[in-house]
Amino acid sequence: MKNLDERTITQAVIERNSLSSNERLKDVMLSLVQHLHAFAREVQLTEEEWEIGINFLTEVGQICSPTRQEFILLSDTLGLSTLVIAQNHKKPMGCTEATVFGPFHVQDAPHLELGDNMSEGVKGIPWFVSGVIKGIDGEMIPNAVIDVWQADDEGFYDVQKTDLEIYQSRAIFHADQNGKYYFQTIVPEAYPIPHDGPVGKMLEALNRHPWRPAHLHFMICAPDYERLVTHIFKAEGTYLDSDAVFGVRSSLIAEWIKHENGVAPNGEYQNNPFYTLAFDFILNKKLTQDEGA
Incomplete structure (x- = not known):
């Protein structure tokens, strides 16, 4: 698929994920992609905010240890x-x-x-x-x-x-x-x-x-x-x-x-x-x- 834009990217990802043979995984990923993309559209997510979010999740993972689970806290x-x-x-x-x-x-x-x-x-x-x-x-x-x-x-x-x-x-x-x-x-x-x-x-x-x-x-x-x-x-x-x-x-x-x-x-x-x-x-x-x- 080429030349994807904000109107077509969501369906393209859904179609690509549909190749999975795991039906439950397909259902979960279908909903996740739809809601995640809808969230980005609703708030008009900027590139700067996207980067802040990526860095935040990276920090959450980095601070986790055998005695601290930051993702559960999140x-x-x-x-x-x-x-x-x-x-x-x-x-x-x-x-x-x-x-x-x-x-x-x-x-x-x-x-x-x-x-x-x-x-x-x-x-x-x-x-x-x-x-x-x-x-x-x-x-x-x-x-x-x-x-x-x-x-x-x-x-x-x-x-x-x-x-x-x-x-x-x-x-x-x-x-x-x-x-x-x-x-x-x-x-x-x-x-x-x-x-x-x-x-x-x-x-x-x-x-x-x-x-x-x-x-x-x-x-x-x-x-x-x-x-x-x-x-x-x-x-x-x-x-x-x-x-x-x-x-x-x-x-x-x-x-x-x-x-x-x-x-x-x-x-x-x-x-x-x-x-x-x-x-x-x-x-x-x-x-x-x-x-x-």
Whole structure:
């Protein structure tokens, strides 16, 4: 094809991409090209702006590392992550809602026993978290895998600390035979997402803050049930209505109850204040092949 112009270039690209034998890829690329070209036409994109965009995406890629995923931050702050989650996790009423995954999960978190302190040695206010993993019909789910991670009381995740040689404030637990889980950690605080890179510059240019409300991450897996990736947010916490990554759901806001002192859930006497959180997770069943047909 020769002599393509602003009226003919879109169809030319679509026809070239139609050579693929992957039908899903063709559908995705068809829509991507149509919308991308329509965007450029709608805003009358200049060459200077096109170059700024290319440089921005290049910087996003260059700052990524095994412990920092700037593309996830970009997706989160543009609301794309929440949109994709909402489209792909339509659940029956009563199921625990999903929310954004975030950029700080790791695959090889330590496995701990129920009741263990996943923030051992980390300064902060003790926090005792417990609950039950259930199915939508009320059945207890035994041995569910519960992957938990969080920031510390200064708003940093362990992977952001270059001087740490071990993981902290993250662990994998297994629910007991009755679906119960319980563990100890510390109370996390609200924190800004990493804003020293291109995504931070974008937020600053848009007069947006980078802060997230205090929360605890969970990823829960069990046979015959859909995987759940979610957070639990602190009731009356800051930034609940302006989360930088649009991840807050009303159903995921819970009371983190403060106790001045006394006997904690682990049976030990606490001389100083501590917190407790009780939260049950309701998982959705996976569709069988017959149900999905």
